[in-house]
Amino acid sequence: MPVVEFTIGHKQYELSAQEGEERLLKRAAAMLDTEARTILEQAGRMPEPRLLLLAGLMLADRTSTLEDRLASAERELGRLKANPPRVEVxxxxxxxxxxxxxxxxxxxxxxxxxxxxxxx
CATH class of the missing domain: 1.20.5 (Single alpha-helices involved in coiled-coils or other helix-helix interfaces)
Structure with a gap:
């Protein structure tokens, strides 16, 4: 099982990943690191569990917003498919x-x- 190394908020981590999922884990860790660095820039040092909690909550908030936008776009697409706009020539x-x-x-x-x- 491959081991993936990554950094979140200036701290190094190692985590085992399933074969072929290394890239996904690195991408997720990079997203969490981006949020953690933003928090550290604004608030300075803080305990690791609190930093990870806040970074996770920020990602959850962003995900929730994207899910709402996706649901709205899907509803609009469904409406357009059900009632396509009329084009008159x-x-x-x-x-x-x-x-x-x-x-x-x-x-x-x-x-x-x-x-x-x-x-x-």
């Missing part, structure tokens, strides 16, 4: 389409005439 009236085609033909004709006069 404007329809060009046939008279306007015909007028645009006529304008394009005239522009093409003028371009041809301009080209002929330049090459002559």
């Amino acid at each position: 404007p329809v060009i009236p046939p008279r306007v389409a015909e007028a645009m085609a006529e304008l394009a033909a005239r522009a093409e004709s003028l371009a041809d005439k301009a080209e002929e006069s330049l090459s002559s």
Whole structure:
């Protein structure tokens, strides 16, 4: 069983991990260390159990906030799936389409005439 070494709040720890879970343990320890260092910067030295408790509570608060946001996003996604927004594509009236085609033909004709006069 591999042993993972990490630091939390200036203290070294070693912990056994299941094969393949070393990276996850290091990531979790780094998150706890980030919170612990923030607490130490603000409050200074404190007993290790209190530091770990406060850091764990800060992570729990952050996790709770993220869970609330996730639940809200999932509800919104469910609402959108149940009632997809309507997208309306404007329809060009046939008279306007015909007028645009006529304008394009005239522009093409003028371009041809301009080209002929330049090459002559």
